[in-house]
Amino acid sequence: MLLPNAWDHASAHALAAHGFRAVGTTSLAVAAAVGLPDGAAATREETLRLARTLGPGPFLLSVDAEGGFGDDPDDVAELARELHALGAAGINLEDGLGPADRHAAKIAAVRAAAPGLFVNARTDTYWLGDGEDTTRRLDAYVRAGAHGVFVPGLTDPRKIAALVRGLDGVPLNVLHSPTGPSVPRLADLGVRRVSLGSLLYRRALGAAVETAAAIRAGRGPEGTAPSYEEIQSLGRRGRDEGEGTASSG
Template structure:
């Protein structure tokens, strides 16, 4: 866990891009991102399942199995741990750690704070080497009023860092940072919120991109198809067939076979 934890205490905040498959994760790593997260929306959408409904336990494990051996530190978005039983969540975390994950993100979904704290404590006991990022949805699903009480409970239970998506106000961020007394605060990047340098000035230690890259990729795919249909060339960066193919070859340590672009 130390290498991943250290990224939360570096000179700059950890900017964590979230991947959805082997190619996206390895391409991000090739562009200098030392750590990569997963996004639960992508895991769910790829399987035609709803996000945040505890429906993608196996899909999340499958993705971790694919990405765990990669040349980057992996943090897995595990929704609420795919169950209410702390022991079951702990077993899931143990499996992730065995697959090579360095961190896990667990969200409370505004369920009981004591139940989420019990999950955190169980995960810490079952997988001591796993960085536990405890997410509260007080700004995501509510008005933010209960944030401090929940974060205090999660830190007391053993969370290494805390995540408050939807939090963008500089005053509120500063207040939370002061109250956390050195525990890394993670926020979700918002195009309408403070920039990464501004978040750094406010004391934020981790900035996640969440499902942004996945949604941008979907949008770019539709835009490209529509452009071709309209007789135009697609705009933006397009990796070559060989560039994408090389990501798989590098992972397998071989030269790979030849195939027609498809």
Template structure:
């Protein structure tokens, strides 16, 4: 079984793929070392670490560089590529070929509530150029809107060849069930404090649960809390990896 086939097989109703999202080599390696067979990247984490804005097509090279570094690792890698960093489907397809050559088995492409037809063209171009790459087609109808047009967009994306679809921001169990009924491909949702937890999402039949930028934001929060605690004469309350442990992740 190929890596891409293995990755697709992890998307199971009743036993969903819990996908943690890393922002650099160390974060990806520590997650894989603790049993996660697949790791995604977070566009927010990659962009913020480079001092660049997320969702602005500013991090193509940083994203590709991380994929090249992580692609040979002994875990399955899915890359968050924002909207493909271009409105030209052929340019997005060229990026997909580079990601696949680097060793990535999946790519996440978001529509940003732009034209659904254009996003469908990007998906079709990627599948034609890199057929083995698992395309997770994201719609931002709930993330940036009120959910209107979700079914129509998802149908267009699966018709264009998407291997799975991603609806971040959807939290109502009835809405999730409704989306599932209209799909022929796996559904990915984002774990959020406002939405159902992993057990409920599993019961609903979701195939993939992403953590998105949660781990990166949590890491920043922990760093700030630790610095403030030390400033106040206290100690770090949570587990801190040793220098040697981090060095081992950087080899």
């Protein structure tokens, strides 16, 4: 499954309108939108605010929660409980190469606090390192209760296939790389979820700057853009869904 990552109401609902049944969030965009650094445990409230906006949507919502915005497993469990109550179907928790036992404790606490929340446990062994210790960390996270595991930065087909075999049925999530295997190839290798991470957000920013620069230079903008009416319809759709959710309760 390809999991695109949104950063606000419009981006999430536009993706859903194009047939994506599950949408993730991207912590980089959440942080960048308010001028804060990503991965610094600084955007807990912003993440909850986005989940409150997207939770009632017509898609399964997976929330990128960095490392849970703290080291205390009980605090991370409370965050997970709140996200699940807001309608999130899953949470992505990254270890940032901190102690594996601490991350495992967070996972166990989240499972106990929000049993219905899908826990995707991310290790940064390839993202921030050379891949060493990947198997040991993932084993610890699965034993703690993770439903799936995420290894961003892993692109070598042979290593991906070997990791899939070692996981013995636990779903593997990898990050799409323009220079790595295609989504169909990753599926053939046994990967169950392919995330786009911050790619869509970064592409959108790049397109905005390129468009402004082109117009300033007297050229017409390239590419396509939704119409004003199409964007407006996304807002109406969201309100209608929110009202439907509220009335059904």
